[in-house]
Amino acid sequence: MVALVQTLAVAEYLNFRHAANALGVAQSSVSARVKALEEDLGILLFERHARGVRLTEAGRQFVAQVSAGIDQLDHAVKTAGRAASGEQGRLRIGAHALIPGGFLAGLLAGYREDHPGIEIDITEGTARDTMMRLRADELDIVFVAGTPEPPDFHARRIWAEPLFAALPNDHHLADRPAVMWANLTQETFLVRHGGTGPQAYDHILLRLSGQWPAPSIQRFDVGRSALLSMVAQGFGVTIVGRDASLAPASGVVFVPFSDEPEPVAFSAVWSPSNRSAALRNLLDLAAAMERQARKV
Structure with missing residues (x-):
């Protein structure tokens, strides 16, 4: 590699002494390395004369290819360093x-601003589906409701949201500043099979356990928008985190719970073998945002 660099310097200055001065080495060292390279290649790269040197045709071809190769190597080194x-x-x-205005949307917006060179791919899916893709190394990190403790992954609580009841506009509780779980014992709850549906189902059962009659919970294989549309049409009510309540939903009112003991937690899950600096930077930013949110 040293011989190649010195050869390029000689080709630039067309003078061994000037090339040696530019490199900060002895002229004899440059002459010896270039000559050794010519002997190894079996090609005369330079024609020597009294005032300096001149590239041969073979030398011009060789220097052009080496220069391109070194540029590519330099680019590869810099790219690897940035990665x-x-x-x-x-x-x-x-x-x-991904709810506009929510914590996750804010996290990704801040991350993109701080690290514009990182390409972000977002996959929406159920916790089960995204965890399967994480195990298949198709995802670097997943965000799920709750505080899971998978034995084969790292997990960290990232943020929390107050819980809201999603009610039709004409519901008799729609004008209240807050509701209690006891107010909803006679309601039919709607939840999704996907997304946070399974967690919502378990949460409703937990809060209304021991009530008579048992809570009516219907599960549908629909998206979030379709479920809220069903709420607006009077099929029943549902529960959502604060971030989900930020997205517009025609005909639906979001009312907070006054007797919910603590906000709903959301966690990040990732593989312990993933040493990506991009992932580490995202987790660091999430932790900083969560600390700031707690101070507000």
């Missing part, structure tokens, strides 16, 4: 939803 520092690359994220 190692988390400034370039790709981050594959799985989530149940």
Whole structure:
């Protein structure tokens, strides 16, 4: 590699002494390395004369190819360095939803601003689906409701949201500033098979356990928008986190619970073998945002 660099310097200056001065080495060292390279190649790269040197035709071809190769190598080294520092690359994220104005949307917006060289791929799906893709190394990180403790992955609570009841506009509780679980014992709850539906189902059963009659919970294989449309049409009510309540839903009112003991937690899950600096930077930013949110 040293011989190639010195050969390029000689080709630039067409003078061994000037090339040696530019490189900060002895002229004899440059002459010896270039001559050794010519002997190894079996090609005369330079024609020597009293005032300096001149590239041969073979030398011009060789220098052009070496220059291109070194530029590519330099680019590869810089690219690898940016990837190692988390400034370039790709981050594959799985989530149940991306709500404008929510914590996750704010996290990704801040991350993109801080790290514009990272390409972000977002996959929406159920917790089960995104976890399967995480195990298949198709995702780098997933965000799920609750505080899971998978034995084969790292998990960390990232943020929390107050719980809201989603009610039709004409519901008799729609004008209240808050509701209690006891107010909803006679309601039919609607939940999804996907997204946060399974967690919502379990949460409703937990809060209304021991009530008579047992809570009526219907599950539908629909998306979030379709479920809220069903609420607006009077099929029943449902529960959502605060972030989900930020998205517009015609005919639906979101009312907070006053007797919910704590906000709903959301966690990040990732593989312990994933050493990506881009992933580490995302987790660091999420932790900083959560600390700031707690201070407000």
